[in-house]
Amino acid sequence: MSTESFPFLHADTPDDVAELITRSAAESTRWSRRSRQDRADVLETMATAFEAHQSEIVIRACEETHLAETRIQGELARTLYQFRFFADVIREGSYLEAIIDHPGSTPMGPRPDLRRMLTPVGPVMVFGASNFPLAFSVPGGDTVSALAAGSSVIVKAHEGHPETSRFTGAVMAEAAREAGHPDLLTLVQGRQTAQRALLENQLAAVAFTGSAQGGQAIQAILATRETPIPFYGELSGPNPMVFTENALEARREEIASDLTASVVGSMGQLCTKPGLVFIPAGKTGDNFLNSLSAQFSGQTGAPLLTRGIEDAYRSGIHARTDAEAVTVISHGTEAAGVRPQLFAVELDRLRSAHRQECFGPTTMIVRFSDIRPLLAVLRELEGSLTGSVHAESADGELVTLVIDAMASRVGRIIVNGYPTGVAVSWAQHHGGPWPSTNSLHTSVGATALRRFLRPIAYQDAPEWVLPPELRDDSAGLPRRVDGVLCLH
Amino acid sequence: MSTESFPFLHADTPDDVAELITRSAAESTRWSRRSRQDRADVLETMATAFEAHQSEIVIRACEETHLAETRIQGELARTLYQFRFFADVIREGSYLEAIIDHPGSTPMGPRPDLRRMLTPVGPVMVFGASNFPLAFSVPGGDTVSALAAGSSVIVKAHEGHPETSRFTGAVMAEAAREAGHPDLLTLVQGRQTAQRALLENQLAAVAFTGSAQGGQAIQAILATRETPIPFYGELSGPNPMVFTENALEARREEIASDLTASVVGSMGQLCTKPGLVFIPAGKTGDNFLNSLSAQFSGQTGAPLLTRGIEDAYRSGIHARTDAEAVTVISHGTEAAGVRPQLFAVELDRLRSAHRQECFGPTTMIVRFSDIRPLLAVLRELEGSLTGSVHAESADGELVTLVIDAMASRVGRIIVNGYPTGVAVSWAQHHGGPWPSTNSLHTSVGATALRRFLRPIAYQDAPEWVLPPELRDDSAGLPRRVDGVLCLH
Numbered sequence: 001m002s003t004e005s006f007p008f009l010h011a012d013t014p015d016d017v018a019e020l021i022t023r024s025a026a027e028s029t030r031w032s033r034r035s036r037q038d039r040a041d042v043l044e045t046m047a048t049a050f051e052a053h054q055s056e057i058v059i060r061a062c063e064e065t066h067l068a069e070t071r072i073q074g075e076l077a078r079t080l081y082q083f084r085f086f087a088d089v090i091r092e093g094s095y096l097e098a099i100i101d102h103p104g105s106t107p108m109g110p111r112p113d114l115r116r117m118l119t120p121v122g123p124v125m126v127f128g129a130s131n132f133p134l135a136f137s138v139p140g141g142d143t144v145s146a147l148a149a150g151s152s153v154i155v156k157a158h159e160g161h162p163e164t165s166r167f168t169g170a171v172m173a174e175a176a177r178e179a180g181h182p183d184l185l186t187l188v189q190g191r192q193t194a195q196r197a198l199l200e201n202q203l204a205a206v207a208f209t210g211s212a213q214g215g216q217a218i219q220a221i222l223a224t225r226e227t228p229i230p231f232y233g234e235l236s237g238p239n240p241m242v243f244t245e246n247a248l249e250a251r252r253e254e255i256a257s258d259l260t261a262s263v264v265g266s267m268g269q270l271c272t273k274p275g276l277v278f279i280p281a282g283k284t285g286d287n288f289l290n291s292l293s294a295q296f297s298g299q300t301g302a303p304l305l306t307r308g309i310e311d312a313y314r315s316g317i318h319a320r321t322d323a324e325a326v327t328v329i330s331h332g333t334e335a336a337g338v339r340p341q342l343f344a345v346e347l348d349r350l351r352s353a354h355r356q357e358c359f360g361p362t363t364m365i366v367r368f369s370d371i372r373p374l375l376a377v378l379r380e381l382e383g384s385l386t387g388s389v390h391a392e393s394a395d396g397e398l399v400t401l402v403i404d405a406m407a408s409r410v411g412r413i414i415v416n417g418y419p420t421g422v423a424v425s426w427a428q429h430h431g432g433p434w435p436s437t438n439s440l441h442t443s444v445g446a447t448a449l450r451r452f453l454r455p456i457a458y459q460d461a462p463e464w465v466l467p468p469e470l471r472d473d474s475a476g477l478p479r480r481v482d483g484v485l486c487l488h
Numbered sequence: 489m490s491t492e493s494f495p496f497l498h499a500d501t502p503d504d505v506a507e508l509i510t511r512s513a514a515e516s517t518r519w520s521r522r523s524r525q526d527r528a529d530v531l532e533t534m535a536t537a538f539e540a541h542q543s544e545i546v547i548r549a550c551e552e553t554h555l556a557e558t559r560i561q562g563e564l565a566r567t568l569y570q571f572r573f574f575a576d577v578i579r580e581g582s583y584l585e586a587i588i589d590h591p592g593s594t595p596m597g598p599r600p601d602l603r604r605m606l607t608p609v610g611p612v613m614v615f616g617a618s619n620f621p622l623a624f625s626v627p628g629g630d631t632v633s634a635l636a637a638g639s640s641v642i643v644k645a646h647e648g649h650p651e652t653s654r655f656t657g658a659v660m661a662e663a664a665r666e667a668g669h670p671d672l673l674t675l676v677q678g679r680q681t682a683q684r685a686l687l688e689n690q691l692a693a694v695a696f697t698g699s700a701q702g703g704q705a706i707q708a709i710l711a712t713r714e715t716p717i718p719f720y721g722e723l724s725g726p727n728p729m730v731f732t733e734n735a736l737e738a739r740r741e742e743i744a745s746d747l748t749a750s751v752v753g754s755m756g757q758l759c760t761k762p763g764l765v766f767i768p769a770g771k772t773g774d775n776f777l778n779s780l781s782a783q784f785s786g787q788t789g790a791p792l793l794t795r796g797i798e799d800a801y802r803s804g805i806h807a808r809t810d811a812e813a814v815t816v817i818s819h820g821t822e823a824a825g826v827r828p829q830l831f832a833v834e835l836d837r838l839r840s841a842h843r844q845e846c847f848g849p850t851t852m853i854v855r856f857s858d859i860r861p862l863l864a865v866l867r868e869l870e871g872s873l874t875g876s877v878h879a880e881s882a883d884g885e886l887v888t889l890v891i892d893a894m895a896s897r898v899g900r901i902i903v904n905g906y907p908t909g910v911a912v913s914w915a916q917h918h919g920g921p922w923p924s925t926n927s928l929h930t931s932v933g934a935t936a937l938r939r940f941l942r943p944i945a946y947q948d949a950p951e952w953v954l955p956p957e958l959r960d961d962s963a964g965l966p967r968r969v970d971g972v973l974c975l976h
Contacts, residue, residue: 411942414949415950454921
């Protein structure tokens with residue numbers, strides 16, 4: 001396969017960009033008219049093609065990101081699974097939310113025949129993430145869920161891993177071309193091209209995984225569009241964790257080890273990294289902090305994903321080290337100028353600067369003496385993808401209080417576990433109040449499709465103009481018929 | 489009942505507004521914790537209370553809007569039905585999209601226990617519409633769907649019908665107070681108060697039915713918020729209708745009469761009024777236009793909803809009358825300075841100014857000679873709530889072509905019917921590409937709830953901290969369990 005020749009479309013002029021989006025939009029229409037079965041087959045073909053090029057992909061991704069080989073191999077497994085999972089999701093068909101109301105009478109008078117389902121929005125622009133060269137980049141969850149939904153995709157490849165992007169893009173594009181859809185996936189590079197594409201009228205939605213700053217820049221561009229389109233940003237957040245005294249008593253060493261792994265895994269470059277860890281003041285908390293400090297000392301640094309991310313990490317660390325109220329608890333071994341760092345602060349001296357995400361292998365321990373002020377702080381945190389609590393059964397109502405306080409600020413609540421490691425499944429939700437995401441949708445799991453779909457209804461339409469899924473004789477997918485949910 | 493004393497909260501100072509939203513947010517949390525059954529009961533109590541005050545409501549609404557009594561009576565029936573329908577919808581429970589994944593193994597490794605459902609977003613601000621003093625105002629679909637979803641509501645009452653707003657608000661507030669939720673519904677008046685409320689941090693979503701201009705003004709305010717929140721605008725659009733030659737041959741007089749009723753009903757002050765009517769050039773079209781012209785001549789004007797709407801209507805009519813390419817076909821009898829007007833233009837002379845909505849009893853007939861240019865124009869129209877086609881079986885493929893061309897620009901496709909008269913049902917979709925709405929959601933029908941809900945997931949949470957709907961032993965609502973949709 002001549003993957004090396006797969007082009008990034010630089011689209012140097014506004015006309016180039018307009019043509020690119022027009023071609024993508026036309027392809028989107030053709031792709032949306034393929035059956036769900038056909039689209040599922042193409043997704044599976046792509047997964048199989050990745051498998052055939054596994055080692056080439058892993059080598060490129062490791063080289064470009066400095067991430068460990070086992071981590072990249074895990075990410076590739078996740079990526080393949082996502083393709084196959086979304087193939088299953090669209091075959092099953094519930095995601096279409098098909099509803100049929102036959103004509104009837106209501107207290108409002110007679111009701112016509114009404115049939116509703118979801119339909120693809122059109123071309124989706126995906127911004128690849130720095131920290132997942134596969135699972136949140138060209139072949140990532142945003143791309144796959146948009147393709148599954150029936151939309152074409154334009155990916156702005158992240159500059160941190162251009163060769164991985166080009167190679168994986170080529171593998172997918174070849175599978176799409178063989179299925180008759182040469183313009184299904186388009187790669188672009190460069191900020192200017194991306195900016196122009198964002199303003200094109202036919203673009204239907206934007207998915208972005210990255211910094212709050214990057215997300216705000218894209219939103220500012222989108223705000224100048226004549227036609228508003230949805231922006232699905234998966235940005236940042238502190239991912240609070242609360243440990244009760246009982247939990248630390250019962251599992252001190254285990255928690256110290258697992259929490260350290262969650263903070264420094266992938267060099268802390270994960271959107272779900274615990275950034276604010278609340279532990280009790282007093283002896284139990286002190287003992288735990290000693291254990292955690294020891295764990296951190298044993299960690300070794302590694303280069304971060306890009307120079308820019310390293311600079312941002314260093315300045316975040318610098319700000320914490322200099323802050324009057326913050327104590328440096330411990331640090332790991334320096335490598336390539338970056339090292340894991342552990343900080344602590346008293347709850348009543350926690351300032352908003354300490355709460356903000358510092359992307360990299362560090363976390364802020366927050367010591368609390370009393371439950372009320374802890375709950376008040378939890379209720380006012382910036383939005384997060386996750387909030388976690390570790391407790392023992394003796395804690396009783398305390399757990400409910402902490403969960404209630406966090407529930408309005410996070411999208412996923414974890415009990416006695418860690419937020420890093422986001423399973424791909426039907427029930428997964430990877431989203432939360434702003435700025436973690438726009439809160440109404442997820443970027444991981446089956447329901448990620450909903451971002452790229454809009455409803456359409458047909459009134460008194462004859463069978464032959466209806467999509468197959470809305471015909472009376474079409475079985476094989478769950479639908480609501482005359483108010484009653486039916487499985488087939 | 490002392491409905492006359494029900495206060496609008498003027499909230500003159502920023503502190504007043506902040507307190508108002510804080511109280512509403514606290515109530516929203518309490519309301520969200522009531523069972524679905526309890527919330528459904530309260531909605532039904534409200535409907536019953538409206539029934540007891542039916543005549544007082546109708547008298548006020550007729551006085552303030554100049555709309556006919558039968559129209560207001562119909563609207564009240566719709567309003568009561570909406571309360572009871574949403575009570576049914578939340579009792580049924582599917583709207584929660586509950587999903588349970590028990591722990592398992594996947595190609596990505598072991599998966600924890602994950603349970604997801606939708607949860608209310610928090611306080612919703614609703615802007616009452618001018619043209620539906622009941623069904624899209626204080627007791628309207630936005631309010632009811634937000635209450636059903638589990639959110640509190642702040643309504644900015646439309647200045648066109650303050651007494652109707654106050655009275656219906658009082659009826660609802662009394663029912664809410666009796667159920668223990670005195671701050672569930674708050675009414676505000678005045679642009680400044682509304683502006684301040686839009687900027688309050690705890691506000692979670694905004695629903696607006698009105699002009700594109702009004703919607704843009706609200707969006708501009710929302711764009712200055714620190715935390716973005718969803719804006720659900722139901723604005724404007726041309727609602728194209730296409731009549732084939734065969735349809736006009738077969739049903740000339742019937743169509744002329746029904747189309748006229750659809751255009752001038754409620755004095756054309758409906759968001760689904762047909763604003764662009766495409767008919768063939770040639771003799772059949774000419775004959776139809778004569779019939780339609782005769783129908784229009786028989787219509788009598790009436791005062792429009794507000795002085796501002798009358799002014800806008802007159803200037804829209806003025807622009808059309810003056811346009812070089814546009815022919816005045818016919819008009820009805822003038823009353824209070826406003827009369828129904830019928831215009832026509834050739835397809836190739838249709839300019840964007842003629843396509844824009846003119847709110848009131850007028851429509852633009854567009855004559856087409858050829859199908860290709862018609863399809864091209866349909867594909868490029870501004871987004872609409874609806875698109876309609878009238879055809880006979882002899883038209884065959886033509887119907888599909890027209891529907892395909894309209895499908896990307898509208899939310900509801902109607903065959904051999906009229907867009908006005910929006911049934912409330914499970915399958916209804918009242919939304920469409922911008923600026924008709926933000927395209928992903930509906931403001932009428934069961935799925936209108938989705939606008940005011942966000943997902944939340946629980947990972948490895950013990951049964952007793954889970955919402956009842958996510959417990960293993962909780963039956964009685966449809967859920968997806970381990971990938972399989974279950975009815976109970």
